Amino acid sequence: xxxxxxxxxxxxxxxxxxxxxxxxxxxxxxxxxxxxxxxxxxxxxxxxxxxxxxxxxxxxxxxxxxxxxxxxxxxxxxxxxxxxxxxxxxxxxxxxxxxxxxxxxxxxxxxxxxxxxxxxxxxxxxxxxxxxxxxxxxxxxxxxxxxxxxxxxxxxxxxxxxxxxxxxxxxxxxxxxxxxxxxxxxxxxxxxxxxxxxxxxxxxxxxxxxxxxxxxxxxxxxxxxxxxxxxxxxxxxxxxxxxxxxxxxxxxxxxxxxxxxxxxxxxxxxxxxxxxxxxxxxxxxxxxxxxxxxxxxxxxxxxxxxxxxxxxxxxx
Numbered sequence: 001x002x003x004x005x006x007x008x009x010x011x012x013x014x015x016x017x018x019x020x021x022x023x024x025x026x027x028x029x030x031x032x033x034x035x036x037x038x039x040x041x042x043x044x045x046x047x048x049x050x051x052x053x054x055x056x057x058x059x060x061x062x063x064x065x066x067x068x069x070x071x072x073x074x075x076x077x078x079x080x081x082x083x084x085x086x087x088x089x090x091x092x093x094x095x096x097x098x099x100x101x102x103x104x105x106x107x108x109x110x111x112x113x114x115x116x117x118x119x120x121x122x123x124x125x126x127x128x129x130x131x132x133x134x135x136x137x138x139x140x141x142x143x144x145x146x147x148x149x150x151x152x153x154x155x156x157x158x159x160x161x162x163x164x165x166x167x168x169x170x171x172x173x174x175x176x177x178x179x180x181x182x183x184x185x186x187x188x189x190x191x192x193x194x195x196x197x198x199x200x201x202x203x204x205x206x207x208x209x210x211x212x213x214x215x216x217x218x219x220x221x222x223x224x225x226x227x228x229x230x231x232x233x234x235x236x237x238x239x240x241x242x243x244x245x246x247x248x249x250x251x252x253x254x255x256x257x258x259x260x261x262x263x264x265x266x267x268x269x270x271x272x273x274x275x276x277x278x279x280x281x282x283x284x285x286x287x288x289x290x291x292x293x294x295x296x297x298x299x300x301x302x303x304x305x306x307x308x309x310x311x312x313x314x315x316x
Contacts, residue, residue, distance in 0.1 A: 002116055005125045010093040018203075029128055030143040031150060034135070036160030041150075048137060048144050050159040052081045055144065056109045057151075058118065058134040060087045060096055061287040062294025064189065064243035065148035066133040071239050072155040074281035077164040082155075083108065087115060087132065089287075089294035095130050103287050109138060118143065149181075152236055168236040180229065180237050187214040189244050196256030196301065204257070212260045215269065222268035227275065234279075242276040245269055246286055249311050251295040255302060264314070277315055288316045 001009055033041020038049030057073060059066035073082055085108055088101035096115035099106045112118050116130035122143040135144040135151050145151050156168040169177055187210040194207035218241065221229065228238050244252075248263040264270055277283045296307045 001129055002119060003127050005120045005123070005127075007094060007116060029126070030122065030134075030146045032144045033150065034144060034154045034158040036158065041154075041158070043150070044145075047140070050162055051139075052162055053083070054137060054139050055081075056083045056085065056136040056138055058085050058087070058107075058115065058132055058136065060089065060132045060294065061103060061285070061290035062089045063132050064247060065131075067243045067285055068148045068236075068239055069133045069135075069151040069155065070285045071243070071282055072152045072168065072236070074285060075165045075168070075239075075279065076155050076159070078155055078159060078162065081159060081162050082135075085109065089290040090297035091294065096132060101293075103290055109136060152239065156236065166234050168234070168239070170233065170235070173230055173233070173235060176230065177235055177237050181240060184214060184218070184237070184241060187211065188218075189240060192244065192248070192252040192256050192258050195258050196252065208258065208260070211258050215261070215263075215266060219266045219268050222272055228272070238272070238276065241269075242273060242282075245273050246276075246315075247291055247295075249313060250288060250291050250316075253311075254308065255295050255298075262311075270314075274315060288313070 001007070030044075032044030032048055034048045034050050034055065035041055035046070036050050038047055040046035057069060059070050061067070073079060073084070084105075085098065086103065086105045087096040087098055088104040090101070092114070094114045094116060098104065098113060098115075107113075107118075110118060110121065114130070115132065115134070118134060118136065119126045119128075119130045121141065131146055133148050133151055134146050135154070136142070137144050145154070153169060155163065157163075191207050191211040191214065195204055195211060198204035198207060218229075226232070228234050229241065230237070245263050248258070252258045253262055263273070277286070292307050296302045297305065299305070
């Protein structure tokens with residue numbers, strides 16, 4: 001963790017706890033927006049105009065939040081517009097590290113070794129965790145955003161005519177998308193983390209119950225034969241669901257103790273996962289090896305560091 005721009009202690013998975021001993025996630029610190037004309041977005045300041053080659057995305061393939069942005073970059077045809085670096089999957093004492101693992105890359109833009117170096121380049125007195133994803137502005141040498149939900153929407157609409165592909169947040173569905181996102185995120189996307197990193201039984205039991213109640217309700221929603229969560233139209237909510245379900249049996253079921261049922265036990269959600277994987281480019285954003293290597297490198301949950309050989313997955 002960084003304190004006033006200095007690395008002060010080894011990486012720890014539990015960032016903060018509530019009064020029940022529940023996991024509390026750090027709030028994103030950089031909330032600027034890329035817009036077609038460089039005007040300010042919903043948060044932050046302006047000056048980040050959409051330009052090909054100006055922005056760089058930093059991700060970890062194990063991280064569901066980073067994977068949201070990576071999928072949007074693929075689906076919106078931004079691979080030649082926004083360049084990319086991928087950290088190695090195993091979390092080190094200094095957090096995310098670049099290169100030296102299959103599927104990972106060096107930091108092509110800043111030459112950093114650890115992710116936290118980018119945070120102190122953007123803010124020499126930064127205090128907090130160096131998380132992914134990060135959208136970096138090569139022109140001004142700073143972080144545009146480290147909030148995955150915002151970056152996903154920037155990739156959908158902020159790059160204007162530089163982007164293509166489906167509208168992932170159409171105006172007529174935006175209210176419904178926001179409402180479903182706000183329901184799924186704490187109960188499932190972050191719910192698996194609340195279960196895995198709970199420090200008391202009551203916090204774990206509460207998170208565990210919400211994870212499976214949410215999966216049950218989403219399975220029922222999909223059981224009417226719809227293709228996507230909102231019918232025939234793919235939206236960002238499908239991406240936000242997928243990044244959790246694709247990791248569920250490989251990591252959350254075992255390591256995070258979310259073991260009442262497997263994702264494979266939900267036929268309609270499993271079919272949704274398979275449809276997501278069939279979209280052009282999406283399968284390339286998923287590395288089962290990175291997912292397993294990364295999650296099972298968390299020493300507080302897996303002190304021996306042994307990575308399981310299973311599970312056998314239909315898509316793996």
